[in-house]
Amino acid sequence: MKELRLMKGNEAIAEAAIRAGADAYFGYPITPQSEVIEYLMAEKPHERTGMVVLQAESEVAAINMVYGAAACGKRVMTSSSSPGISLKQEGLSYIAGAELPCLILNVVRGGPGLGTIQPSQSDYFQATKGGGHGDYRLLVLAPASVQEMYDFVKLAFDLAFKYRNPVMILSDGVIGQMMEKVEIGEQYARLTNEQIDELYPWATTGKKTGQDRRIITSLELDPGRQEKHNLKLQAKYKKMQEEEVRYESLNCEDAEYLLVAFGSSARICQKAMDLGRAQGLKIGLLRPITLYPFPSEVLNDLASKVKGILTVEMNAGQMVEDVRLAVCGKVKVEHYGRFGGMIPSPTEVLQALEQKIIGG
């Protein structure tokens, strides 16, 4: 029988990192995700698997430690919450430019600025449109349960190495702080240096005799070569769009009205959908799991079948722009949001759907 535990989302992420065979975690505490580093420090993974856990002197230091470890082919992660993630953006842009794999967790809190420590989804743009400077994308996963917080860690590492690209888990204060049942998976072994050398011919593991130099850099001053590098990155993002789109659809088969929401908002929408269905309203829910690449195709298909779409986000309307691009004017798309740390209730969402879409 599998081991079941009651865990906070933040704790589940930390345990999953150890189990996924991560080599290192570098971070700096910030609410509402400090349990990640607290759990790792208490768990002493260096005694379990040899995994390094280090509290850096700042977020900037942490992301550059990630950059260094990733360049050596190590499975490395960092975590923070919104203001801390902003501090990491320069490093993230460098890591994306240098095509290195790593995992970044953002347990989003309300902004802008220091904002509030309460839950929010206002970092959608930052996560999906680049965040730092330059033309790059992260692969972004949005968990909606504590189990997904756990499961997405291994997935994120695998995708990061498949594409040599940073992967972000975009969570929020609700999923980070809540406790749910978690099925704990197996312990994967950390790779040995020999395995890394064999699997990742790009990793800077120390030049051996007769071996070509391996160079990790995000600098290329020759515009022709830099353009070529950009085209290579774009081809990689296109491949992600073709192969990595993930979503969950609930009751979409006969739906007349569609809710679109990710993360904790999707959980709230699921309840709103149930309440509406109990009143005879044919409501469906589409939950993007990858926010980049975005499930545009399935949304475009659904837009031909439904009378209207409401996106629900804990922000002033960010994902709604991607929904509108996907739907391409086929059907009315409206947005309902609460922000600043306020969380919409299921009844509130149902009322918004009735006012903005069904009655509107």
Next chain:
Amino acid sequence: MIEEIIIAGFGGQGVLSMGKILAYGGLMQGQEVSWMPSYGPEMRGGTANVTVILSDERISSPILSQFDTAIILNQQSLDKFEKSVKPGGLLLYDPNGITRHPVRTDINIYRIEAAAEAARSGMVKTFNMIVLGAFLKLKPIVKMENMEKGLAKSLPLRHHKLIPANMDAIRKGMELAEPVAVIA
């Protein structure tokens, strides 16, 4: 079965741990569970509340505005959550420090003098388990054997010697739950 519960009181009263122990009890019984705290800078003396859901099926929203049961341990929480109990639902409260009592007539209202009992028995730290016992008497959704397993899972090993005292407190709470206003 789905039971949607809000537990609310002062920080330091054991609101969050009561919720966690109940959730762990449900988990040991094979139920789906969620535990969503109001987190923030408030600590001891401030207000604290947690939404706990136990269900036979996958749980949708961990955030709710209407509850099957409200377990209330101070005046502010009573003022805030009395209106959030679903019609026909349960409001269980400790009258200690309450000056404005519940007024609704479409819900079942019970009281549990847990603070008084905890002071009388000298077991101040099991106050929250007395309250939990009263709830489990009124809504026996988790079996006692599973509560005991849940306690064992929630408490760190060094506190396992306290499990019998906590179970006694739950049983005491079961005896002490008193109806205030029960709808037909």
